[in-house]
Structure formats: C-alpha cells, structure tokens
Amino acid sequence: MLYMKHLSLSITFVLFLVIPYVVFGSSVVINEVMFDPEGSDTGGEWIELYNASDKQVDISGWEIYPDGIGYITIPNGFFIGAEKFILIHLRTAGNNSATDIYQATSSSNMSNTSGSAAIFSGEPRGKDTMRSFVQWGKGGQTWESGAADAGLWEKSTFIDISSFSEGNSLGLQQDGVIAGGKNAWRILHTPT
Numbered sequence: 001m002l003y004m005k006h007l008s009l010s011i012t013f014v015l016f017l018v019i020p021y022v023v024f025g026s027s028v029v030i031n032e033v034m035f036d037p038e039g040s041d042t043g044g045e046w047i048e049l050y051n052a053s054d055k056q057v058d059i060s061g062w063e064i065y066p067d068g069i070g071y072i073t074i075p076n077g078f079f080i081g082a083e084k085f086i087l088i089h090l091r092t093a094g095n096n097s098a099t100d101i102y103q104a105t106s107s108s109n110m111s112n113t114s115g116s117a118a119i120f121s122g123e124p125r126g127k128d129t130m131r132s133f134v135q136w137g138k139g140g141q142t143w144e145s146g147a148a149d150a151g152l153w154e155k156s157t158f159i160d161i162s163s164f165s166e167g168n169s170l171g172l173q174q175d176g177v178i179a180g181g182k183n184a185w186r187i188l189h190t191p192t
Contacts (some may be wrong), residue, residue, distance in 0.1 A: 030047060170185055
C-alpha cells in the first residue's frame with residue numbers, strides 16, 4: 001500500500017513537470033542574447049532561439065521583442081527544427097535561411113546597460129502567448145509583469161551585468177530552459 005502511495009505521488013510529480021510544456025505548447029525559447037557586440041552595435045546584435053523538443057515547430061508569425069528595437073515578426077513558412085538553433089540578426093541585411101533570420105528595418109539598437117527580450121507565439125501579446133523572457137541591468141523592463149504572470153520570471157529581478165564586457169553575451173545555463181528567471185542565465189565570455 002505504501003508503494004502505491006509513493007507511485008501515485010511520483011506520477012503526480014511527473015505530470016506537474018510535463019504540464020507546463022503542454023500548456024505552453026512549445027519549447028522554443030530565447031537561448032542567448034548579444035546586445036553589446038565588440039565595436040559598433042548596429043548589425044552586430046542578435047538573439048538566438050532554440051527548440052528543445054524532438055519535433056520541428058512552426059514559428060511563422062511569432063514575434064520577438066528586443067527592448068529598444070520593437071517587434072520583429074518571424075516570416076511565414078518558417079520552422080525551427082528539433083533540437084536546433086536559429087539566429088535572429090538585428091539591424092542587418094541578409095538572406096533568411098533555416099538557421100538565420102535577418103531584420104534590417106529597425107531604427108535603434110538594444111540598450112547596453114539594461115533591457116529585455118521576449119518571444120510571443122501569437123496575438124494578443126501577453127502572458128498567454130509569451131514563451132520566453134530575459135532582462136538585464138535592472139528590473140521593470142518591458143514585459144516583466146507579463147513574464148512574471150506567465151511564470152517565466154520573478155518581478156524586480158534581473159541579470160547583473162556589472163562584470164559584463166563588450167563582446168560578451170547572455171546565455172541560458174542549459175539550452176532550452178523555459179523558466180527559471182535570472183538563475184537560469186549566465187554571462188558568456190565566448191558567445192556561441
């Protein structure tokens with residue numbers, strides 16, 4: 001009888017871990033952010049997305065919000081492969097491919113002292129469509145409240161970048177982490 005009780009608790013715990021993936025419907029996350037490249041920021045900033053699932057995901061029409069730049073819409077017919085990365089190149093021209101999307105139309109760069117990035121799987125933008133979030137430098141950035149409501153971030157927390165150097169990036173401690181707040185992130189001295 002005690003064995004059955006432990007088995008029931010174990011199954012409940014496993015379901016608790018699996019349900020966020022079902023609710024979110026996707027395991028595509030912001031995996032790394034380059035907001036202060038060496039030299040000029042224009043044309044050197046990027047956001048890396050990662051699909052942690054074992055199936056490709058259609059991200060057509062999804063929107064990425066790099067604070068300071070505005071919303072970037074993923075082109076129609078765009079898929080991210082299973083356990084694959086895509087780099088979103090900000091303020092630079094190029095030809096989109098299975099691994100790279102170029103966005104050249106923005107008029108500003110991300111802030112080097114504080115900012116945030118979010119990704120949404122549809123409209124309306126908010127806690128129900130937000131899939132990933134990160135903020136650095138200080139709390140209270142755009143979409144912090146929505147990220148907290150979605151269980152992706154804790155209000156007023158941020159990644160401390162006081163030891164950050166030009167050319168570093170912010171990356172997840174482990175590829176594909178959906179939530180975990182600031183503790184899921186680290187400064188990468190060698191961006192990937």
